[in-house]
Amino acid sequence: MTRVHDRGGWPGAGAIDRQEHQLADWELLADALVQSLASPHRRVIRIDELRRAIESLPAAEYESLSYYERWIAAVERLMIEKKIVTREEIDAKAATLGEECRA
Amino acid sequence: MSQDHDHRDEHAPIRDGGHASPLARRARALEALLTEKGVLSTADIRSAIDTLVSRTPADGAKLVARAWVDPAFKVRLLADPKAAAAELGLDLTSYARLVVVENTDKVHHVVVCTLCSCYPRMLLGPPPAWYKSLDYRARTVADPRGVIREFGLELPPKVEVRVLDSTADMRYLVLPRRPLGTEHLSEADLGSLVTRDSMIGVSDPKPERTHV
């Protein structure tokens, strides 16, 4: 079984884009949400759960999303799976945030 | 399970460095909901961001420079990296296990995580984008010399290249070789030669700047 995240020796890989990338605010936030949810005094999620949720993304989505986009998509799934939030709540909240949260 | 992501389908995927991602907005929405519900506090999130940006490759470089000037420290660093880091005032107790591997004129180490992006953040800060890229993850295990060459370092065949694929609770930091001709440099000056990339193993430290 080929799994999309298991990249060692993956055929067709090309030159490495070595450009440095400054993390955008939302990327810092994505990282902070994960670290806070997984922190020993909260332990709402384990990092292993995050990895599993990322690996469970549809292959095309895994390939096309950027790194922290995958994290957000995965955190969303975990929060819904754990019945902490619903997708409808996230949709509604995202709609109210509007333009102010542009990266 | 796969069709419930329609909120993204209308948008072209935005890569790192792009502008607003639809997922950026959802990150903000999650932040708001999780704090409203008391799952997280804004203090948690602020403190996580502080931790994230406070660690930089300068921490790793301090350890390397000390190991270069103090052979007894190097022995301790290789034997018990966290205890050695504590000697320099770096508290790594809350992080994953750390292993330090030494480059010599016979062995060159390079670190990758093929399954995700495991990285010694406790000493290098957040990983660079290329470390997390699918190309780096695919190629470093199968063609490490080619990858290292792309970063500008040609390793002779007599040097054993050792790839470390971090797949578990271990994080690997490379102790690079001290550049030749740096005997007269202070520990602080040596530290400035130690690059992030040399502690991942895709390159060597900067050579000493020659004065003209």
Add this chain to the structure above:
Amino acid sequence: MRFREGDRVRVRTDDRAGHIRTPAYIRGKSGWVAIAHGEFRNPESLAYGGEGLPKQPLYLVGFRQTDLWPRYSGPPTDTLYVDVYEHWLSPEGGSA
């Protein structure tokens, strides 16, 4: 810990559904135990909200690159090391 440093081991070939931390490219390959790291919670359970117990011994396992990649272009002395949990390893005769 079933294995000691220097023991020859082979990575299991079986694939299984769910979250695993044993990359495909080492499955079925033989190598040697370089470091016995100690025991850790099992990620295959942690990934689904479990406690990861019983803990699993974890080893740094070394491989010859030429054993992993039939077309490896570097010298035969090049090596690769991966952290592997004990239940993914079986013993192999001899020592490294």
